[in-house]
Amino acid sequence: xxxxxxxxxxxxxxxxxxxxxxxxxxxxxxxxxxxxxxxxxxxxxxxxxxxxxxxxxxxxxxxxxxxxxxxxxxxxxxxxxxxxxxxxxxxxxxxxxxxxxxxxxxxxxxxxxxxxxxxxxxxxxxxxxxxxxxxxxxxxxxxxxxxxxxxxxxxxxxxxxxxxxxxxxxxxxxxxxxxxxxxxxxxxxxxxxxxxxxxxxxxxxxxxxxxxxxxxxxxxxxxxxxxx
Amino acid sequence: xxxxxxxxxxxxxxxxxxxxxxxxxxxxxxxxxxxxxxxxxxxxxxxxxxxxxxxxxxxxxxxxxxxxxxxxxxxxxxxx
Numbered sequence: 001x002x003x004x005x006x007x008x009x010x011x012x013x014x015x016x017x018x019x020x021x022x023x024x025x026x027x028x029x030x031x032x033x034x035x036x037x038x039x040x041x042x043x044x045x046x047x048x049x050x051x052x053x054x055x056x057x058x059x060x061x062x063x064x065x066x067x068x069x070x071x072x073x074x075x076x077x078x079x080x081x082x083x084x085x086x087x088x089x090x091x092x093x094x095x096x097x098x099x100x101x102x103x104x105x106x107x108x109x110x111x112x113x114x115x116x117x118x119x120x121x122x123x124x125x126x127x128x129x130x131x132x133x134x135x136x137x138x139x140x141x142x143x144x145x146x147x148x149x150x151x152x153x154x155x156x157x158x159x160x161x162x163x164x165x166x167x168x169x170x171x172x173x174x175x176x177x178x179x180x181x182x183x184x185x186x187x188x189x190x191x192x193x194x195x196x197x198x199x200x201x202x203x204x205x206x207x208x209x210x211x212x213x214x215x216x217x218x219x220x221x222x223x224x225x226x227x228x
Numbered sequence: 229x230x231x232x233x234x235x236x237x238x239x240x241x242x243x244x245x246x247x248x249x250x251x252x253x254x255x256x257x258x259x260x261x262x263x264x265x266x267x268x269x270x271x272x273x274x275x276x277x278x279x280x281x282x283x284x285x286x287x288x289x290x291x292x293x294x295x296x297x298x299x300x301x302x303x304x305x306x307x308x
Contacts, residue, residue, distance in 0.1 A: 102299045109244050
């Protein structure tokens with residue numbers, strides 16, 4: 001399969017994502033700069049990696065709105081093709097309206113880096129096919145703007161549509177929506193688009209994708225679309 | 229012309245920085261402080277002589293880029 005990675009000035013996760021898809025999974029990877037107007041036509045999977053695009057100025061992900069590649073990203077997502085948005089990529093997709101809600105500074109105004117427990121609640125996303133519903137995994141987070149926020153209407157829409165695919169929990173899989181570690185709404189760790197082809201999450205699967213890194217649960221996520 | 233745009237988090241979005249600053253002000257003896265909101269102030273220089281058009285353009289800037297209506301609200305002002 002062919003994977004496109006959309007890069008903005010300040011995206012820094014592209015190298016790791018490319019490494020995993022190319023070297024570990026043996027796939028073809030093309031990196032697409034934000035000033036390109038189109039993605040190559042034969043791309044199967046699109047990844048918007050983490051980082052701090054445009055210095056996180058104004059709001060993280062906001063200034064991506066002025067980039068040419070944004071309409072191609074919207075189109076790819078709308079065509080129900082597998083799209084993965086990691087960290088700052090998730091913030092970008094919220095800012096350009098592909099996913100609802102927004103990412104705010106963590107409660108306590110702290111940069112948080114650790115490996116939270118995450119419950120895989122729904123496996124409709126092509127990236128979650130390798131997991132069982134209810135499975136508890138761990139993926140690293142490292143961010144300041146990681147608190148997912150949706151207003152009542154957005155949260156209701158997400159919950160009723162089975163779109164809260166990933167939720168922070170404890171090691172037993174128990175979710176306390178009142179007390180997620182970063183203060184996010186409904187303990188949301190990751191959401192999908194209406195048709196579940198787009199997955200946005202703050203955690204970094206590419207940093208838990210080789211045994212020597214301590215976990216391969218991120219690899220299971222990244223290789224999800226290669227399975228079907 | 230010059231425009232200013234003030235951007236704040238919406239009332240129902242927790243303003244963690246504002247809350248923290250309020251608590252510190254109270255602990256320094258400013259017990260009269262009821263609320264602190266932290267936001268952004270943008271000053272924008274605009275080449276235009278038409279005030280009404282400028283007001284519309286600034287509104288458009290707010291909705292297309294400057295303000296994320298999912299979490300923020302804003303007050304824009306055009307100064308001549």
